[in-house]
Amino acid sequence: MKKLGILLLALSFLVACQVEAPQPEAPPADEPxxxxxxxxxxxxxxxxxYLTYEGIGMEFAERETYFDFIRNRRAQVRNHSTGTTVVQILEYQDGTLKLLFSRGEVYNLSDYTNANFAKEGEILLMEPIExxxxxxxxxxxxxxITGINVAIExxxxxxxxxxxxxxxxxxxxxxxxxxEGLGMVLSIFQTQEDEVITTLENIQEDTDVTYVLRCYYPDFENEQLVYKDFDIPFQxxxxxxxxxxxxxxxAPNGSILPVFTENITLQSFSYNPEEELVVVDLSDNFVTEMNLGAGYESLAIQxxxxxxxxxxxxxxxVITLDGSLYESGHFQLQEGEYFQVHYENVVPLD
Structure with missing residues (x-):
């Protein structure tokens, strides 16, 4: 009987030890x-x-916006308003969004994204977003930044x-x-007397636009240039x-010759904002392939x-041939020289 009492006491001690033994702490849940x-x-x-904005308080407050090019961290955006069309170059740069370039009266098919912009640009947004x-x-x-999660209509x-x-x-x-995910939806410009509002009206996704490409051609018989506008669908x-x-x-018709043959290609455009010029590079066979006399060469260049x-x-x-300044038996560009745009003696093609 004495042995039984000792055994029960030992068992009760073991159970007590098991109950009172500290449990290992559960690992903390991972915080998101x-x-x-x-x-x-x-x-x-x-x-x-295609983003359409309603304008209130001013004729030019309304606008339509489309991103022409998105390359690396730079984009060309085109804003169409009642008065003009403005091309802008935007860039994500070191925790900021910068407006590097803005130009009005740009209506045609063009690309300014590969330019080197010397000016610092205007900062539109800056991190941290707070x-x-x-x-x-x-x-x-x-x-x-004056507000986050501000309710707007x-x-x-x-x-x-x-x-x-x-x-x-x-x-x-x-x-x-x-x-988030959309960009600018509302702008309110205020003076002591006036208020101008630009507000997002419509979002059209998976769509294209149409830009005009104007091409000029030599009319050798009449010693002039002719031009024709083409509507170009663009995404x-x-x-x-x-x-x-x-x-x-x-060639736009049977009486007008093309500017260059199928064996010649246009290799690149490069816009220079400091000099306000464009460098266009042609394949180096332009002169030999065209085999031009001075008169026709002048019209082709123009x-x-x-x-x-x-x-x-x-x-x-500036015209270059495979990277070298234009040179032929009749014309030669020197460093710093360029060809001037001329619209005299130019007529539309019927």
Missing amino acids: DEVTITIEDYYPFLENT VGTNWQLPDGRRRE TPSGNYEALEVTTEGNEETQTKTYYV TNDEIRPTYIEHLQR SIVNTVGFNFSVEKV
Whole structure:
């Protein structure tokens, strides 16, 4: 009996030890990684997307926007308004979104994305994306992120937006609102007396646009140039070089010769914003293949110069042959020289 009591006591001690023994702590649950919002979220470059904005308070406040080219971290965007069409080059750069280039009166098929822009550009957005981030613009204005998840209403829908406020030098203020995955949806420009609003009205995805390509051709018989406009369907990132080649190699009718033959090709365009000119590079067989006399060569060169100059909205064009300045038995470009666009003695082709 005594032995049984001792055994029961021992068993009760073991059970007590098991119950009271500390349990190993469960490993902490993994916390979800914090999502970092970037400029590319609030201002994406949208491919094949046509954005229509309603304008209030000013005739030119309404606009239509399309991204022509998206290359690496740079984009060419075209804004069509009642008064003009403006081409802009935007770039994601070191935690900022910069406006590097802006040019009005650009209506035709052209590409400025490969240019080297010496100026710093205007910062549209800056990281970190948080209230209080601020910066000064080259003209003295100040820009600041003043709100996140701000509720706004537009004809295209209601959104929660990033609010950026720009304080002007003459008691002006602009509030711009950006939405993740969409970009700018609302802009309100205010003075003491007026208010101008640009607000997103419609989003059309998977669509193209139409740009005009004007080509000039030699009319050797009448010692003049003729031109013809072509409507070119265009989608984001379509290469323009093959389109130029196709139309310059093809005569518009039986009485007009093409600018160059099928054995000659246009190799590249390069826009120089400092000199306000375009360098167009042709294959080095241009002179030998065309076998031109001085008169026809002059008309052919002027056709190329006018075609490139008109569509890129410049007055100066440099022609190179496989990278070397143009040289033939009749014409030779020296370093720093260029061909001038001329519209005298030019008529539309019926």
